[in-house]
Amino acid sequence: MNGDPIFDPISIHDVRFRNRILRSSIGGRSCNYDGTVTDVWKNFEKRFADGGVGGIVSTTFHVNEKRRSPFQYPSIASRRCLPFLRKYLPQIQGAGEGCRYIMQIGDPGYATYVQLLPDRSAEASASDGFDLMLGYANRRRMMSDADIERSIDEYAVAAARVREAGADGVEITASKGYLVHQFLNPGINRRSDAWGGDEDRRFHFLERIMQAVRERIGPDFLLGIRLSGADFNSHPLVLALLRWPPVFMSRESWVGNDAEQMRRYALRLEALGADYLHVVAGYGFPNPRDLPGRFPFEEIRIFFDSIRHLSGKAAFRSTLLHTLPMPVWRAILNLGWHRGDEVNLDLARRMRLAVRIPVIANGGFQAYRGVRDAVATGGCDMVSMARALLANPDLVKAFFREGDDPAKAARCTQCNRCIGRTTTSPLGCYERKRFDSEAAMLEQIMAFNRADEPDVPDAAEITNRL
Ligand SMILES: Cc1cc2nc3c(=O)[nH]c(=O)nc-3n(C[C@H](O)[C@H](O)[C@H](O)COP(=O)(O)O)c2cc1C
Incomplete structure (x- = not known):
């Protein structure tokens, strides 16, 4: 659609998104169990490229073995x-009318x-x-200096591999x-050494990762950060109360980093060479600021079992959920969970006003007007969507053709069963x-999880060869 801001191409650090x-x-x-990607993984990703998205941010590729x-x-x-990546990435990037592929890297730590x-x-x-x-571990444990240095190196090595694999960028x-x-x-972070104690030192780990990654990938490779626009540590309270030290111990524990603090971190990331910020919100996964909707209790209980x-x-948690x-x-577990559209746009806008690099907003985008207005009014430069596309992988095409939304019945309801089921x-x-x-x-x-047809010669051909 001519003049539609959603379909106005954008370049970030020389990578052009259509x-x-x-x-x-x-x-x-x-x-596979060793973490190598498969044709099923490729076909899943390709489905969204075929559906017309300008780019894909991958799931978290783990940097620690x-x-x-x-x-x-x-x-x-x-x-x-x-x-494996070299084999499959070009097929995703070449699907549809061409799709950029950014690989997200991370480490869950105690999660x-x-x-x-x-x-x-x-x-x-x-x-x-x-x-x-x-997480499942009985406790979380403070990493030593050596553990931290090893982890920084793991990020740097992983980012270099992302480039070597042929992706368009790393997040x-x-x-x-x-x-x-x-x-x-x-x-x-309750430390009082070089890695914690005040806002500078809490940032030190990420700062070192940024420096090490940039050094390994070079100045010309796209580097983005997925960042919480604000932590909302005490939200939802039910889950926050399950954490020790207690959430009510201090303002910092209760609030976490607020929007102003995250704005300061965003400025530092820009200075460190980040090419874009991908803004979500909240602490922990799942959390209602990141995944607005209902808490998928049945599915999470299956997983915890x-x-x-x-x-x-883990045994206590599973037993408790059967009491x-x-x-x-x-x-109880749905207290604090609400459905919502474009839930983090205000936080993305705040960051966009602070930095000169592009900002991508995420969380509850689905309606055509919501996406268009977010981009047109300067709330963000791009939006990212997960559940709406899982429900309707051709949504972008529908936006292009009709400039409007899919039938109400077909929309994502934010039930979050997908996230509860993803591990099982x-x-x-x-x-x-x-569905009907x-x-x-x-x-x-099952269509999302299909393997490639094997290229097997037919029986007559085999007989002829013999
Ligand atoms: C099934 C599922 C798996 C997800 N896996 C990841 C992941 O691996 N890494 C990540 O950063 N976010 C992950 N997310 C979060 C999404 O990227 C996104 O932030 C969240 O769903 C909110 O966006 P939405 O409202 O457009 O769905 C996942 C979400 C869903 C529904």
């Missing part, structure tokens, strides 16, 4: 991953949910503490309550209400 919509990170169990969580998520922690056998590496964090909700995840976020967040063997905490009738737990089931939309039948729902899920 429209303003990115598919946001969506991870699922589509890789041991903290690959959950199972069958992709990894970039070893060179073994490279040939590691799964390992083959319990391992102390799943305790790694900025400082000691406890969190009943995130560091500093959100989601993952390791970098654990260092940034004053409620989690499946990992109960890993630790005393009350399901509707009671559902009601094939990735797709599990909102039965959106259960069979239709399963068909869409």
Whole structure:
């Protein structure tokens, strides 16, 4: 559509995107157990390129060999991953009318949910503490200087591999309550050494990662950061109360980094050579500022049951969630969760006013007008979408053709079952209400998770050869 700001191409650090919509990170169990990507992974990603997005930000590729969580998520922690990526990335980039591919890298730290056998590496964090909700380890443990230096190096090596693999850019995840976020967040980082104690020192880990990554990838490769626009540590309160040290101990624990603090970090990231900021919000994953909608209690309980063997905490958590009738737990855990559109646009706008690099907004985008207005009125330069595209992978085409929304019945309801299921089931939309039948729902899920047809000679050809 002529003159539509959504379809106005944009270049970030010489990488040209043909429209303003990115598919946001969506991870699922589509890789091999060693983290190498598969044809199923490629076909899943390709579906969004075929659907017309200007670019894709991958799920989190793990940089630490041991903290690959959950199972069958992709990894970039070893060179073994490279040939697989080199084989499949061009097929994604060449799909549709061409699609940029940015690989997100990260490390869950103590938010590691799964390992083959319990391992102390799943305790790694900025400082000691406890969190009943995130990860499986019984406690989180303060990383030593040597652990931290190793981790910085892992990010740098991983980023260099992203470039070698042929991606268009690399994004560091500093959100989601993952390791970098654990260092940034004053409620989690209780250190009083070079890596914590005030805002400068909490930033030091990310600063060093940025420097090490830039050095390895060179000045010309696209480097973005996924950042929480504000931490909202005490939201939702039910989950925050499951954390130690207690959330009510100080203002810093209660609030986390607020929008003003994150604005200051954004300026520092720009000075360190970040090419764009990808703005989400909240602490931990899932959290209602990042994933507005309902808390997917049934699905999360299935997942927690499946990992109960890993630790005393995991066993207790799973047992606890069976102590009350399901509707009671559902009601309790849904406190603080609400459906919402464009929920982080205000935070993205605030950052955009502060920095000169492009800002990508994420969280609850689905309506044509919401996306268009966000871009047209300067709230952000691009938007990224996850669940809306999982529900309607051709949404961008619909925007282009009709400049309008899909039928109401087909829209994502923000039930969040997809996120609850992502660790146990094939990735797709599990909102039965959106489909005419259960069979239709399963068909869409399986269509997302299809392998390539093997190139096998037919029987007659084999007989002829013999
Ligand atoms: C199934 C699923 C898997 C996700 N996996 C990741 C991930 O691996 N890394 C990440 O940073 N965000 C991940 N997210 C978060 C999304 O990228 C996005 O921030 C969130 O869904 C909010 O955007 P939306 O309202 O457009 O869905 C995931 C979301 C979903 C629904």
